[in-house]
Amino acid sequence: MTGRSIRRVVIVGGGTAGWMTAAALARLVKTPDVSIQLIESAEIGTVGVGESTLPHIRAFNERLGIDEAAFMKATRATFKLGIQFEDWGRIGDRYIHPFGDYGMPGGDAPFHHYWLKASAEADVGPIDDYSLPVVAAREGRFAPPSDNARSLMSTYGYAYQLDASLYARFLRTLSEAEGVERLEGRIVGTGQDGDSGLITGVEMESGSIVEGDLFIDCSGFRGLLIEQVLNAGFRDWSHWLPCDRAVAMPCATDQATVPYTRARALEAGWQFRIPLQHRVGNGYVYCSAFLSPDAATERLTGLLEGAPLNTPNHLRFTAGQRRRTWVGNCVAIGLSGGFIEPLESTSIYLIQQGITQLIALWPDRDFAPRAIDEYNRWMDLEFERIRDFIILHYCATERDDSELWNHVRTMTLPDSLSAKLELWREGGVVQEYRDGLFLHPSWVAVYLGQRVRPARWHPLADRRETAQLIPALARLRQTVASAAGHLPTQDAYIAGYCDWRTQEAS
Ligand SMILES: Cc1cc2nc3c(=O)[nH]c(=O)nc-3n(C[C@H](O)[C@H](O)[C@H](O)COP(=O)(O)OP(=O)(O)OC[C@H]3O[C@@H](n4cnc5c(N)ncnc54)[C@H](O)[C@@H]3O)c2cc1C
Incomplete structure (x- = not known):
């Protein structure tokens, strides 16, 4: 510690962002000379949504x-192997974006080139059938x-579907145990x-002043410090991502939990379904130019698979x-730093990246x-890469049944x-970045x-004759199906590992 070191950190906001930041700084940065205070207001509350995550959250939790x-x-979390997209390309379409690869490790060209070549000659099924997580x-x-890189069981990762308010509470307990001081008001x-x-x-409503060296604005969409005080400005991407509202409503469930989030394209946006151990998180993310809040609520209510557990939560x-x-x-x-709609569950990931980069570049x-x-x-790069990927889901559609589409x-x-899409369309190449x-x-x-x-597959795929390729794919498809069939159901796995009711009982 030098004379110019940060001694007082003030975190403004106690949603997922605030408590993730508090927990990480408390565990990874705090020394006895550094104080961390977190201010939150029960009266203002949090957005209270944000339940589906990406595999990176595991590294965050492990580091802590x-x-x-x-x-x-x-x-009350479940496991997540990917997201199922329904009705996006055309009504009736369905695919899963998995947290994992297609095919087996190895091969001269990426697996999809072999699949493209074989599927031009025969019905080899959807590429989904060659992905174990799917x-x-x-x-x-x-x-x-599995850790064995040669095993099919090593070809995937996983994330969680969790109750966001319980995650914040969990991190609050951890943070306070590490010396974070919480201020209400x-x-x-x-x-x-x-x-x-x-x-x-x-300045608090009570009149007291909370002083600090470093302020972390986790105040949500309002950007209390970064925008309202410091006028950072905003890059508006609503031309490409016109959805600007959401209505969320959890519901009861008595069905087996599925290890994936569902995103179904609707007339004016899309519906999410996130299965937790004790309930399902639901929402309709929509474009207000094409749908009213009442109509969105009615549509969502009609799609619920169980009794609503709360009144509708409307967000802009x-x-x-x-x-x-x-x-x-x-x-x-x-959210104070920006928001790309929740289609690929990227917000908590962006929070994590913000924290990781802040620690890496820790100032005096x-x-x-x-x-x-x-x-x-760094954050611009993260945001822009996610933005392009989310836009792809919208622009890669044949739907013409509504104004939004x-x-x-x-x-x-x-x-x-456009550059990424052209590269893909020309030769099936994915633009790589590290x-x-x-x-x-x-x-x-x-x-x-x-x-x-x-338009074509990679010529390296032509090094395998179609006559050999097709039966090889059939065997691989069978291997994947068999490996999946031997796994326990998610509910059985959770029952033996992390059933929330066992915690309540103990
Ligand atoms: C419909 C929807 C679905 C989403 N789904 C996902 C998802 O599946 N996965 C994902 O990763 N993300 C998702 N997100 C994003 C996710 O909800 C947020 O990234 C996450 O909740 C973090 O929010 P936050 O902590 O930044 O803000 P908030 O939850 O809004 O917290 C703001 C905090 O600031 C405090 N505050 C504000 N003003 C003041 C003030 N004047 N004085 C004192 N305190 C103040 C509030 O009390 C609160 O504690 C979703 C978002 C929406 C809108």
Whole structure:
């Protein structure tokens, strides 16, 4: 610690972003000389949604030393092997974007080229049939992957479907045990240094001032500090991502839980279904230009698979990102930094990336501009890569049954996405990048799942004769089906590992 080290961290907001940040900083950064305070207002509350995650959350939890079974019991979580998309390319279409690969490890060309070649000659089934996580998900089965890189059981990862408010509570307990101080109340004002513009403190409704060196804005869509005080600006992506409202409503369930999230395209948006151990999270994400809140609520209510457990929760948002997510001594993490609609469950991942980069670039009280620029560059890259991938789900459609689908089918695309699409259409090549979401199999899943077929397969696939390829694929398909069939059902696995009711009983 030097004379200029950060000594007082103030986190504004106690939603998922606030408590993930608090827990990570408490476990990974805090020393006896550093205080961490978190301010939240029960009166304002949190968005109260955000239940489907990506596999990266496992690394986050592991880094914090969180026991998986205890966490899953506490958050009533289920496992997630991917997302099932229904009615996106055409009404009646269905595919799963898996957290895993297609085919077996090895091969000269990526597996989808062999599949493209074989399927031009014979009915070899959908590419989904060659992915263990897809087939296991469809059958409601789950077991953790193997570490043996040569095994089919190593070809996938997994994430969780969890109760977001219970996750925040779980992290709060952890954070407070590590010395984070929670302050309840509404922030009504902010103090800034006249020369540097740095935030010096926030004023509570009670009149007290909470001073700090570093402020982390986790205040949700309003961007209490980053926008309302520091005017960071906003990149508005609603032209490409026009959904701007959601209505969410959990419901009861008595069905077996499935290890995947469902995203069904509807007339003016799409519906999510996220199965937890004790209930199902549901929502209709829609475009307000084409649907009223009442009509959205009625549509969602009609699609519920069980009795509603709460009144409808209506949310508004604009897809986009802050122009700068770190300004001066304020870093925006969570919805305050931006929001791309929840189609691929990317928000919690972005929170995690924000925290990881902040720790990597941890400042002192000089707030070196180079580190701030690097943080903003990194978050821009993360956001833009996710943005393109989400837009792909909309533009790769043949649907023409509503105003929303006519708009997204014909809209001009960001240049970065057009380039990716052309590369794929020409020769089935996925643009590779090392950092950021999403990687090769994810793009293949959506391209093929939504009928974007390339003009040709890679010539390397021609090194295998079709006459040998077709029976080899048939054997592989059988191997995948058999491996999936031997896995326990997700419910059986959870019962033996992390049933939330056993926690209640103990
Ligand atoms: C419909 C929908 C579905 C979603 N689904 C997913 C999903 O499946 N997966 C995923 O990863 N993400 C999802 N998200 C995003 C996810 O909900 C958020 O990323 C996550 O909840 C984090 O929110 P937050 O903590 O940034 O903000 P919030 O939950 O809004 O928390 C803001 C906090 O700031 C406090 N606050 C605000 N103003 C003040 C003030 N003046 N004084 C004191 N305190 C204040 C509030 O009290 C609250 O504690 C979804 C979002 C929506 C809208």
